[in-house]
Amino acid sequence: MRLDVAFAILFGGAAAAASSTPFWLRAPAPAIVESRTEQASLTFAPAVPLPLHRKKAKRVVVDIEVKEIVAPIAGDTTYTFWTFGGHVPGPFIRVRQGDTVELHLKNAPENRMPHNIDLHAVTGPGGGAPRTFTAPGHQTEFTFEALRAGLFVYHCAAAPVGMHIANGMYGLILVEPPEGLPPVDREFYVMQGDFYTTGGYHAKGLQSFDMQKAIDEKPTYVLFNGAEGSLTGANALHAKVGDKIRIFVGNGGPNLVSSFHVIGEIFDRVYREGGTAIDTNVQTTLIPAGGAAIVEFTARVPGDYAMVDHSIFRAFNKGAVGTLVVDGPPSPDLYSTETKTTPYAGDGAQAAVAPRGDDRMAAGARVFASTCAACHQAQGQGVPHVFPPLAGSDFLMADKQRSIDIVLGGLQGHVVVRGDAYESAMPTQGHLTDDEIADVLTYVRGSLNKGDAVSADEVGKRRAAAHTVTVR
């Protein structure tokens, strides 16, 4: 018996008597000659290992090295991540129901913390955590049988567990049913997590874990695949029209529940919470912290699709957004290929339905109808003693520049039109474009009076000095 083990037992140490040889001193794994054993091929997000297509259960060896690293979490912000395999999330593990999984957990000698792994695919105490508790510079070996099919989260469970998860120690293990999953064209691996940094969102430089924010469940970041931008821009996911797409979605937490949604898609099928119950035609699926779901849909219309946590401030203000780009021919029957826009004046006004043509007078008539006629009346006749007439208006025609200023800046004061006095005020119409003001004044001056046209240039020159015209 090794003396240190003897010591641990004699003195009440309950540290698991797991393999304690530093892994860098171990002989390389012997070549696998036994066909019933195979090395698992692991992938990092967003990649997924190929389907197994295996008729029989096997012994599958999984090697994972824990690494504590400093890496970007967003833009110019870095964070000390604790990782399975140097990535957040950790590697995707794909095994078959009935497989015996031989897991080797290696804690890199440069690490400062002890770590372990709790796989939710395990049936037994701690999900393997007590058997894999590993000091830096050591490795442990743990074997379990994958009894149940499903998509499961794994994570570090060393104390303080929340900090290990908040620092990125989670990933997914898929236990395929014996017959495998139905074939699809593309599979992706996406995992959400919430992060708590001492500085605010996008505060630059190396950020530390903020314990109080974590306890308060107020994350600085909510992210897919461990960093802002890990699934957008050059890192976006890609598919083609007609592809059947399957996304393995996990949620490491540590705190938040995800309302996972792909904007513009309806999930054909959702393996609810990663189990075997299948829901169909789902818009948004709830993924618990420490849970997962498999979502499937068919890409039918080309374009960009945003993946979000539909607790939408997390997408807009904390980073929880990814992009799926679908390439291919348009399907105008399913989704319009053009945008038609026309002015809309709101209820009660005559809608201006036609786009503005070259005819400034006609365009001016439409602006008049939607903007001016409510007060000045349809023919510009006004309302006696309330709204002055624009038709045959001596006041209007007396000063062309003043008429432009009135539309731009409004009018107040004592106005006499065709011998009648008016005391009301006119609000500014400066929201109209130079063109629209030129149009409407050309119409009012040329059609309701006998004057010349107004150009957009003339309006533009007055706009900079726009003010309310006051008449005394």
Place this chain on the structure above:
Amino acid sequence: MKALLRNVALLALAGVASTSGAEARETSTVLVGAGPYKPLFPASPSQTEVHVDAFRLDKTPVTNGQFLAFVSAHPAWRRDRVAGALAEPGYLSRWAAPDALGANAPVDAPVVDVSWFSARAYCAARGMRLPTEAEWERAAAASRDRADGSSDPAWRAELLALYSRPMPARLPDVGTSAPNFWGVYDLHGVVWEWVEDFSAAAAAMTSPSAQLRFCGAGAAGASDATDFPAFQRVALRSSLHASYALHDLGLRCAGSAR
């Protein structure tokens, strides 16, 4: 018997002194006053505080230079001669040779890659011993200006930030951080340190069914579920075996107050 032991220890200390050579710097100790220690995992719900007698503690962690002097005086602790049961193969692996430090082990940086057995032997050779977990935690509970910094959230946040930093490629020389209330340096964020009763951490974290508590169960029975630095220290201790030699684990020695 005690007197005899002390004499033996003094002789051993003299042995170190006579062979230590020029590179080993002096280690001075400071007095840590008697007072309470609040264990993260109390032995019983009623025993939230443990009294710690006054003791002396090295101001700084033991350096490579000091440990080389010890190994030179006690060649049985050279890495090429040590019994495998007393130190795993990573023991003193950063040194250039069994009797030379080299570039990866600066003379005034903390010695690491030492086993519990070797750490005890080193302290015994100086007529001292490893601090107990209670003593180490009592000294480490102090902030820069208070004997107990636990009520200061800023201090705790500072520790958590220190603990979150990855290990630097080159460890800093000892004594370059600010001293705490007792005048002790480098207790946090430089290297982990062996304590005499490290294996008690595993026992404390063990549930009645003799399983180490993990995940949410890690907080069960803890006196302060927000003292994350303490959880990290207990977790590290509970992951150790006495022969382990880690890149981030060193030691300092303690002795009685008189």
